Amino acid sequence: MRIGHGQVCLQVPLGTRLGGYAARTGVSAGTLDQLEVHAVTISAGSSRFAWVVADLPAVNTDLAEPLAGRLAGSLRTRPELIWLSATHTHSGPETGCRPGGGRTPPEWHEQVLTAGDLAACTALATEAPAELTVHTGLLNDVGGRRSGPLLQQNVPVTVLAARAHGRICGVVVVLPVHPTVLGADNLLVSADLSGTVRRAVAARLGCWAMVATGAAGDISTRPHRRNQQPDELARLAALAADQLVALTTPPGRAIALDPVPRGPAEPRRSPEATNFAPKWSAPIDHGGHFADPHRQSSMPASGRCGSARPSSTAVPEPTGPPPTNPNPNHPTDTHQPPSTTVPEPTGPPPTNPNPNHPTDTHQPPSAAEPHAPHHTMPPGQPDAPRRSPTPNPGQPPNAARPTQPRHPPPARTTGQPHQPSTATPGQPDAPHHPPITGARTWSLGLPGRRAEPTPDTTALRQQLAEARRTGNAVAIRTAETALQGAELAASARIRDPRLAISTVRLGDLSLVGFGGEPYLALETTLAAEIPGPLVLIGYTGGYLGYLPTAAAYRTGGYEVHISPVAEGAAELAVREAVRLLGVSPAGCRQSRREGPCADGEGP
Known part of the structure; x- marks a missing residue:
């Protein structure tokens, strides 16, 4: 590696x-x-x-x-x-x-x-x-x-x-x-x-x-x-x-x-990156x-970034006695001097193998941008998101909901869902099972909330007044943001909410990226379905907004008020992530003390 x-x-x-x-x-x-x-x-x-x-x-x-x-x-x-x-x-x-x-x-x-x-x-x-x-x-x-x-x-x-x-x-x-x-x-x-x-x-x-x-x-x-x-x-x-x-x-x-x-390998940077480092x-x-x-x-x-050239992070092979630790208080402090040379590209670039917020608020869309930043680099034009003209037959259908009468176009998935390894434990995967695999759904359609009523701001103002009487800073801030989310809820009732989901398998380590703000409990839900260590990362590949658990909709709060998706949407996202990781719908729920899972993966 x-x-x-x-x-x-x-x-x-x-x-x-x-x-x-x-x-x-x-x-x-x-x-x-x-x-x-x-x-x-x-x-x-x-x-x-x-x-x-x-x-x-x-x-x-x-x-x-x-x-x-x-x-x-x-x-x-x-x-x-x-x-x-x-x-x-x-x-x-x-x-x-x-x-x-x-x-x-x-x-x-x-x-x-x-x-x-x-x-x-x-x-x-x-x-x-x-x-x-x-x-x-x-x-x-x-x-x-x-x-x-x-x-x-x-x-x-x-x-x-x-x-x-x-x-x-x-x-x-x-x-x-x-x-x-x-x-x-x-x-x-x-x-x-x-x-x-x-x-x-x-x-x-x-x-x-x-x-x-x-x-x-x-x-x-x-x-x-x-x-x-x-x-x-x-x-x-x-x-x-x-x-x-x-x-x-x-x-x-x-x-x-x-x-x-x-x-x-030698990096092959795009022409735009040639003179980038000194400007930043x-x-x-x-x-x-x-x-x-x-x-x-x-x-x-x-x-650090203070250098005009980024640093090297490679650790050279030792050729002599171990270096003296400059910081005896930190035994692991053995940082090597960085290299400041970035190899320039040589030869023609390779062929592309595949041509083809917060606690406290997201602002509603605004056409006016009175304070646009000024840069010395010429601005580029955003690329329009690409949509697949044909549905993916492996994509599970969205659940029919009364709040979302029309079905969004099918999501476009790239990469192949992970296939369970048949290699002997402790031995490298067979050649047709690469050690690093990934799959992505760029735009999973989720049920929206356009037919739902907006929260009762009058009741939330009363709750804020009661919180202020207690003097509890956490309760006051929670009530303030709940009211703020209710006031902005109308801006979150968008048409056709879509979520980007990315998955990568590094050996038995699973990384899942949601293009939104997932609740922490969703990581636990995923971990119960996926064998081996798993990490859920938010704010990856896109931005949809908050992804509350189904239970959170019964308690409300800022995140629920301003979320663009209906109850149960986050659980649909979890199901899609499990599919991309190649795990059966039933998952692998065995105790780690019971040994390997039935699909051949490690516990």
């Missing part, structure tokens, strides 16, 4: 309209911390998975689909094995984060595509032999359920660690917590919790780190945060980073992929370190 990492910074000009909070007034007045685009590539045998994560409120299909097509040839992989996710920061530029999604503003469309292109190709250029381990545990005192009758005080978290020569060379953290520490009154650009945790983890481990937002639909820092200021952001991020680093100390579960070695460099302080208002870091600027 080979793993690589790349990162690029995004500059947000003053006066940019920020997304995430309907209650926000004003435009960006500066930058608190740099927005970044990260990419990780994992290759084994003849297959490769590329995952790009951007510090944006949302990514829509008009970004995710063109990026998959653009990178398929240069990364020598299939489009369904290329993911684009958003961290869902509420202090980034507005990019179409509204119920049902929206078209990416032209001034951001090409910039994000180019940044993703460069980050992914840098990851390809820095791929090096590594082992992938999975670490799971509970994150305490950082995130919890933000609404409903019972407030959950901790959340499950997953860390994927890349290890080489006994050291951690990089981590991917799937954090199921809304990055909404900073409030609607904040006008400084920030990656919020995701970015601050990312920097803190990287500094502690001395390696690269990428943070993706998991099933955070009903989870935020609300039960634990003391205020919504930068100092509280730093406190919660440090608390999370300490626990995440401790989680990686045990060996973890090793993910076995095809051991066939793969030689290094981050500020560097006079001490040569990455400027970060929240912490003092010993990370050299050349290893």
Whole structure:
């Protein structure tokens, strides 16, 4: 197995309209911390998975689909094995984060595509032999359920660690917590919790780190945060980073992929990416370190976005005695000096194998964009989403509902659902079963709510008044957002809601990406159906809005009020993900102590 990492910074000009909070007034007045685009590539045998994560409120299909097509040839992989996710920061530029999604503003469309292109190709250029381990545990005192009758005080978290020569060379953290520490009154650009945790983890481990937002639909820092200021952001991020680093100390579960070695590949960047890096460099302080208002870091600027050239994440083969650990307090701190050279493309590009928010609101669509950002790069034109003219015979039909009398066109699925392996446990898959597989449904039709009445705002105002009399900050904020969601509910009653669903199998590890905001309980539902470790990631491949569980519709709340889909829609999305992963409808519900599942997969 080979793993690589790349990162690029995004500059947000003053006066940019920020997304995430309907209650926000004003435009960006500066930058608190740099927005970044990260990419990780994992290759084994003849297959490769590329995952790009951007510090944006949302990514829509008009970004995710063109990026998959653009990178398929240069990364020598299939489009369904290329993911684009958003961290869902509420202090980034507005990019179409509204119920049902929206078209990416032209001034951001090409910039994000180019940044993703460069980050992914840098990851390809820095791929090096590594082992992938999975670490799971509970994150305490950082995130919890933000609404409903019972407030959950901790959340499950997953860390994927890349290890080489006994050291951690990089981590991917799937954090199921809304990055909404900073409030609607904040006008400084920030990656919020995701970015601050990312920097803190990287500094502690001395390696690269990428943070993706998991099933955070009903989870935020609300039960634990003391205020919504930068100092509280730093406190919660440090608390999370300490626990995440401790989680990686045990060996973890090793993910076995095809051991066939793969030689290094040269990235073949698109022409737009040639001069991209210097235009997106981050500020560097006079001490040569990455400027970060929240912490003092010993990370050299050349290893961060502050460099005009992205860093290498490869760990070289040891040729002498083990290096001296520069930080005795962190035994795993063995970060190698980064390489600043990105190989230039040589020869003709390969042929493409397949030509063919928040807690506090999504703004309703608006035709006026008075505060459009200004960039030095020429804006690109968004690609129109492509629709398949013919139905997919393997697609399960949508359930008939009285609120959705007409049936939406069939969803278009790319890739092949995972087929159970017939290889002997502990042995590599047969040649016709690649170690990395993926499938995607770009637009699963779900039942909408246009025939449903909007919530009773009068009753919700009374609930808010009662909450204010108690003086409980969490209860007040919950009541405020419930009323806000009810007032915006009409904008969420969209026609023909559709969801992007992506799945990838890395050996026995399953990754599921929903193009919306899934409730955390949906990950548990999926895990009961899928053998082996499973991670659910939100904000991937598109943006539909909140995906509450069926039970949540009986309690209401902000997320339910503003969701564009009817009760039971999230469960239909789970069913589609299970189908894409190649598991029978009955799933594999055996206890892990009962041995292998009947379909031949491991327990």
